[in-house]
Amino acid sequence: MTLELFPSRSLAFYMARMMLVRTLVVLAGLVLILQTLDLLGESGKILAYKGNGEAEVLRYVSLRTPQIIANFLPFSVLLGTILGLSQLNANSEVIAMKSSGLSAHQVLAPLILAALGVAVVSFAFNDRIVSRASATLDQWKKINYAPLPIDRGDRLNIWVRDGDDLLSVQQVSGRGDAARLRNITLYDRTDGSLGAIIRASHGQRDGDGWRIAPAVRFDVATGHVTHLGAVTVGHGVRPDQFTLSNVNADGLSFAALDRAITDLRDAGRPTKALEGALWHKLSAPLSSVLMPLLAAVAAFGLARSGKLFIRAVIGMMLGFLYFMADNFALALGNIGAYPPWLAAWAPFLLFLLIGEVLLVRTEE
Structure with a gap:
């Protein structure tokens, strides 16, 4: 049994469904709260243009919501996993799974596989929807929410x-x-x-x-x-x-940004910051795979020890530290202190090692 990654199909589906449901609930709550706060600050600017009304406000919501989803999906995976693992720990289900011969990695394997599916969906969502919404919203803001001209690629x-x-x-x-x-x-x-x-x-x-x-x-x-x-x-x-003087990495798909970088490089223009953004289009969705590993600290350890809440807080702090390190590394990449690929992948690899060390130490 210990040689199999998924000894029980039913258990794997149960844990994956548990994480995905909680992730979606957390994401919906975050989007609702953050979109409301954002709209409070922007609705006045939208309605300040003569002729704008409820339709333009709803249009802004439709363009801003994909950005919020893209930014907070990995964190929602972290919170959803912490909630699920904390419940399993409190109900002694983790102890039952380990008593049956499952290792810590086997307990987390269904969650990591589900998170990998989330990462694939996130990349496609960012590439096809978020990039277009970001480009349109950026252009709309530049003209102070006036009617947008027909987009002909100008x-x-x-x-x-x-x-x-x-x-x-x-x-x-x-x-x-x-x-x-x-x-x-x-x-x-x-x-x-x-x-x-x-x-x-x-x-x-x-x-x-x-x-x-x-x-x-x-x-x-x-x-x-x-x-x-x-x-x-x-x-x-x-x-x-x-x-090529106004390349917005957030408003371009992965392939379009890659072409823009090639054109800039051929023209002898600096491309380090855009190369870092290109790599980050891969590492950012893949960070969802890292979240179950960082949240695992809430799963292992006796719940009756009274430290379950502290373990959950530690898991959330690890997630916050990862996102802070990710933004810091990108900033260093933009000024040329880091190579572009290192700026995008160094935080992921660092916290992958941290998560593995904590998991092994906790299991022991």
């Missing part, structure tokens, strides 16, 4: 620096030399001082620069306005500086 509100000058483009469509600019504003600066502002409605690639028209120049010192017609600006500004 980039909005792009800023590019050209020496001392700043170039602002409201909309960029197309890629490479075929890129088209809309509503361009050039801030002509000398030694940090603004000398003139040039505005144009559209622009396109012209040699090593961008031909914009019809251009109007406003001289800051004199206040004089000059109609320039068509002029070429931004000499040396590459097309990829417009098309």
Whole structure:
């Protein structure tokens, strides 16, 4: 019996169902509370735009809820597992399972397998739903909850620096030399001082620069306005500086982010932070598999010793420490202190070892 990972199919289904039910209940409660608190802060901004009403508030909820689910699903797995294992321990069911010859790893095996299923579903959910919701919500916030334009894959509100000058483009469509600019504003600066502002409605690639028209120049010192017609600006500004300057990792799927990183790397742009985010799209859902191991401290040890509550608190503290370490490692990866893959996977591997050590020590 000790050589089998799942000696009893009925027991495996019982424990997996127990964890999944409690996880869903905890997740539903967290989503309800956090969405309500978030809506209290954002509803005023949504309704401040003239014409917005209940439909726009509900739309915000539909876009924000997937983000909350993605962020708190692993923690819900932790809490659901702690609740289930604490109940089994209090009812002496863990003692009965160990008395029948099951090891601690065999007791946890159904929970880890169920958590692996949660991780797979979480990755698909993040990749197909959360990324799209994040991209839409981010764009909606940028325009202060005004009606969203039709999404044709254009980039909005792009800023590019050209020496001392700043170039602002409201909309960029197309890629490479075929890129088209809309509503361009050039801030002509000398030694940090603004000398003139040039505005144009559209622009396109012209040699090593961008031909914009019809251009109007406003001289800051004199206040004089000059109609320039068509002029070429931004000499040396590459097309990829417009098309790749605003890559939102949260708003892209795994494959789309991988393509964006490849384009940036080909253009000689830094990609370390985005590479860390790409690896984190794998490690974040997989963290659900780690939660039963961290929660195992609540399962083993005599319940009548009076330390069951303390064990449950220790399990929750381990979960909090993992998420803190995960965010800290990502921050270090973003500034280049860690390699991208290490920033994403180091907390997972570290707490996997911690969980295993605690499990072995507790079982002994």
